[in-house]
Amino acid sequence: MSGDPILTVDHLMMRFGGIVAVNELSFAAERRKITALIGPNGAGKTTVFNCITGFYRPSGGAIRLTDDVGRTMQLERLGDFRITKQAKVARTFQNIRLFPGMTALENLMVAQHNALMRASGLTLLGLIGTPSWRAAEERAIELARTWLDRVGLLPRADDAAGNLAYGDQRRLEIARAMCTEPVLLCLDEPAAGLNARESGGLNELLLSIRNDQGTSILLIEHDMSVVMEISDHVVVMDYGVKIAEGTPQAVRDDPKVIAAYLGADEEEAIAVMESGT
Amino acid sequence: MSAISARPSHAAQPSGSAFILKKALISAAVALVLFSLMIGVRTEAGPQGGLIYWTRFGDLAALVGTVFGGSIIIELLRQWWGPVDKEHIVPKPVQAAMSFAGRWLAPALLVFAFLVPVIFYNQRYILDLSILVLTYVMLGWGLNVVVGLAGLLDLGYVAFYAVGAYSYALLATNFGLSFWVCLPLAGILAAFWGVLLGFPVLRLRGDYLAIVTLAFGEIIRLVIINWQSLTGGPNGVSGIPRPTLFGIPLDNSDDGLAARLGIDFSPTHRIVFLFYLILAMALLTNWVTIRLRRLPIGRAWEALREDEVACRALGINVTTTKLTAFATGAMFGGFAGAFFATRQGFISPESFTFQESALVLAIVVLGGMGSQLGVALAALTMIGGFELFRGFDQYRMLVFGIAMVLLMIWRPRGLIGHRAPTVFLERNQAISSDLVKEGHG
Numbered sequence: 001m002s003g004d005p006i007l008t009v010d011h012l013m014m015r016f017g018g019i020v021a022v023n024e025l026s027f028a029a030e031r032r033k034i035t036a037l038i039g040p041n042g043a044g045k046t047t048v049f050n051c052i053t054g055f056y057r058p059s060g061g062a063i064r065l066t067d068d069v070g071r072t073m074q075l076e077r078l079g080d081f082r083i084t085k086q087a088k089v090a091r092t093f094q095n096i097r098l099f100p101g102m103t104a105l106e107n108l109m110v111a112q113h114n115a116l117m118r119a120s121g122l123t124l125l126g127l128i129g130t131p132s133w134r135a136a137e138e139r140a141i142e143l144a145r146t147w148l149d150r151v152g153l154l155p156r157a158d159d160a161a162g163n164l165a166y167g168d169q170r171r172l173e174i175a176r177a178m179c180t181e182p183v184l185l186c187l188d189e190p191a192a193g194l195n196a197r198e199s200g201g202l203n204e205l206l207l208s209i210r211n212d213q214g215t216s217i218l219l220i221e222h223d224m225s226v227v228m229e230i231s232d233h234v235v236v237m238d239y240g241v242k243i244a245e246g247t248p249q250a251v252r253d254d255p256k257v258i259a260a261y262l263g264a265d266e267e268e269a270i271a272v273m274e275s276g277t
Numbered sequence: 278m279s280a281i282s283a284r285p286s287h288a289a290q291p292s293g294s295a296f297i298l299k300k301a302l303i304s305a306a307v308a309l310v311l312f313s314l315m316i317g318v319r320t321e322a323g324p325q326g327g328l329i330y331w332t333r334f335g336d337l338a339a340l341v342g343t344v345f346g347g348s349i350i351i352e353l354l355r356q357w358w359g360p361v362d363k364e365h366i367v368p369k370p371v372q373a374a375m376s377f378a379g380r381w382l383a384p385a386l387l388v389f390a391f392l393v394p395v396i397f398y399n400q401r402y403i404l405d406l407s408i409l410v411l412t413y414v415m416l417g418w419g420l421n422v423v424v425g426l427a428g429l430l431d432l433g434y435v436a437f438y439a440v441g442a443y444s445y446a447l448l449a450t451n452f453g454l455s456f457w458v459c460l461p462l463a464g465i466l467a468a469f470w471g472v473l474l475g476f477p478v479l480r481l482r483g484d485y486l487a488i489v490t491l492a493f494g495e496i497i498r499l500v501i502i503n504w505q506s507l508t509g510g511p512n513g514v515s516g517i518p519r520p521t522l523f524g525i526p527l528d529n530s531d532d533g534l535a536a537r538l539g540i541d542f543s544p545t546h547r548i549v550f551l552f553y554l555i556l557a558m559a560l561l562t563n564w565v566t567i568r569l570r571r572l573p574i575g576r577a578w579e580a581l582r583e584d585e586v587a588c589r590a591l592g593i594n595v596t597t598t599k600l601t602a603f604a605t606g607a608m609f610g611g612f613a614g615a616f617f618a619t620r621q622g623f624i625s626p627e628s629f630t631f632q633e634s635a636l637v638l639a640i641v642v643l644g645g646m647g648s649q650l651g652v653a654l655a656a657l658t659m660i661g662g663f664e665l666f667r668g669f670d671q672y673r674m675l676v677f678g679i680a681m682v683l684l685m686i687w688r689p690r691g692l693i694g695h696r697a698p699t700v701f702l703e704r705n706q707a708i709s710s711d712l713v714k715e716g717h718g
């Protein structure tokens with residue numbers, strides 16, 4: 001695979017005691033493309049995400065991010081919050097992690113923490129309430145409003161995030177990640193638990209994030225209709241190793257992929273095979 | 278309609294007389310087992326050194342009966358007024374009156390606070406008590422930043438109070454610095470200790486954090502006791518200078534305030550001055566906290582309480598955010614400590630025991646974590662109420678304990694449990710306490 005990768009994962013290893021959750025995994029995610037990471041349950045997909053976003057320190061290998069101006073960062077050395085702050089990688093979680101006691105709007109304001117901290121002069125200017133701070137806050141609210149609108153949650157802006165319906169929470173989490181203004185957005189099963197209509201809306205949202213924002217997307221997904229419809233490139237994992245990669249069509253017809261899904265879960269295998277036909 | 282929709286949630290909570298009776302019987306049985314040896318049989322060393330005993334079945338029966346009756350009453354109270362579906366039992370006009378009171382309570386309290394020295398000018402006891410209450414309001418507001426907003430359980434808050442008090446006492450007695458110079462220094466020193474404590478312990482969570490902060494509070498006290506050469510050890514520091522009105526002393530000397538104004542000197546002048554001083558300091562604490570909540574740092578504190586992992590995923594430096602919460606809370610504690618020292622004129626380690634930390638924490642929890650008004654009300658009831666029962670010396674603790682238990686049954690999330698959003702687009706609506714996390718360290 002050639003082109004202009006934004007993220008390169010190189011011989012990534014992740015061990016938990018005796019378990020090798022990710023084994024010598026290498027792949028690349030293209031800039032301004034949607035790359036899907038799929039595989040049966042327990043294949044190690046979330047673990048890869050946790051390594052990329054600094055929640056786990058990899059046992060081996062390298063993760064490189066080249067941003068839009070050409071700076072390259074070794075993510076495995078940055079660790080923790082700096083990956084979002086400096087490398088501009090944002091993520092969502094498989095089991096939604098919003099701030100349930102804060103409103104939808106507040107959730108999006110927290111996401112702009114670093115930018116707002118700078119604008120508030122590390123709190124001092126904000127405490128006095130200088131005009132520059134007020135303008136920055138206005139802009140932050142405006143950005144939050146834009147994203148609330150784009151995920152269709154503007155009428156619920158002042159409701160507690162914990163009170164939103166499941167599908168709304170999923171979309172709010174994506175909006176929150178986007179408010180950090182990332183170059184790479186990592187989504188862990190964004191379509192899980194959504195009905196067909198919601199899942200269709202999600203496809204549109206992700207495509208518009210790619211096309212309008214120019215944000216690259218790395219996507220873990222079990223819902224094959226989503227994967228087949230929107231992804232530009234698919235990486236298939238099983239037992240911590242990459243078993244196939246390529247275009248959605250190529251992957252769907254790959255016997256190794258079908259076998260992996262058959263071995264793991266018949267329904268998923270059928271879903272993989274049927275999604276194209 | 279709303280009454281019907283409330284049914285399922287009510288049904289989920291077992292109710293009915295059979296349930297209440299069963300619960301009361303179980304409580305009575307437990308009480309019987311417990312008290313039969315503790316109360317029912319009394320032993321004592323006899324005149325020959327042998328053990329003699331006698332029975333007190335009457336007392337035992339009375340106690341078990343009380344537990345039985347009390348259990349029924351508490352269960353009834355819980356079902357009628359409990360948080361389960363309170364709004365369906367409270368009638369509409371009462372609700373309207375309550376929301377009206379809720380809106381005007383804070384301004385009314387503020388006006389009343391400003392008028393206290395005018396109304397009670399001749400009642401020294403009430404003035405002293407108000408100063409005490411305000412000191413605890415300030416401490417409560419300070420700790421509220423750490424516990425209520427950031428969700429970090431701090432059981433050693435008194436340490437910062439002590440650091441502030443000793444900073445002022447030692448700086449003033451050794452170097453003759455004035456109160457107004459020492460006040461910021463005391464705050465800075467306390468904040469510094471807050472950061473110092475914060476570094477090692479902020480990796481800990483929940484119970485561990487609580488235990489370490491508790492230990493820190495005790496360590497500071499022990500250091501003060503044992504570092505005799507600096508702190509005077511158990512004898513404390515005396516002769517701490519009284520505060521001045523920007524250099525003008527409040528005594529009956531020739532250049533005192535009374536003489537300069539040409540009025541008769543009265544010791545009450547100083548009390549009134551102290552009252553307004555602590556009122557101003559408490560209001561400053563309140564103002565800063567309210568402002569901070571609307572700034573990114575304050576939102577990050579609350580986000581931290583809600584979900585630390587999500588904070589990290591948004592690029593928030595969790596460690597510095599926690600440290601700033603600790604330091605801010607500690608700074609307010611330090612200010613309050615400096616005030617305490619200047620008011621008392623004498624401080625000793627005895628004033629900074631764990632009991633103080635527990636009391637301030639109780640104020641924060643009782644008030645409703647995170648709520649400024651709730652904390653003020655809790656301080657008023659706890660400190661004021663505690664003093665009211667001073668006459669019934671031995672029952673004071675008992676009444677206090679019962680009141681606490683009842684309050685926590687009635688309002689498990691504190692007096693004011695809901696959370697006010699820090700920013701809104703259209704509607705500024707409170708968030709129900711069930712959604713707001715209490716933090717886990």
Ligand SMILES: Nc1ncnc2c1ncn2[C@@H]1O[C@H](COP(=O)(O)OP(=O)(O)OP(=O)(O)O)[C@@H](O)[C@H]1O
Pocket residue numbers: 016019021039040041042043044045046047048094
């Ligand atoms: N913190 C951890 N400690 C020990 N083992 C772990 C840890 N995290 C993941 N694992 C193991 O790594 C393997 C891969 O888990 P992972 O969550 O990455 O799978 P997944 O592909 O995301 O599966 P799913 O589709 O169910 O979300 C599993 O066997 C899991 O038990």
Ligand SMILES: [Mg+2]
Pocket residue numbers: 045046047094
């Ligand atoms: Mg997973």
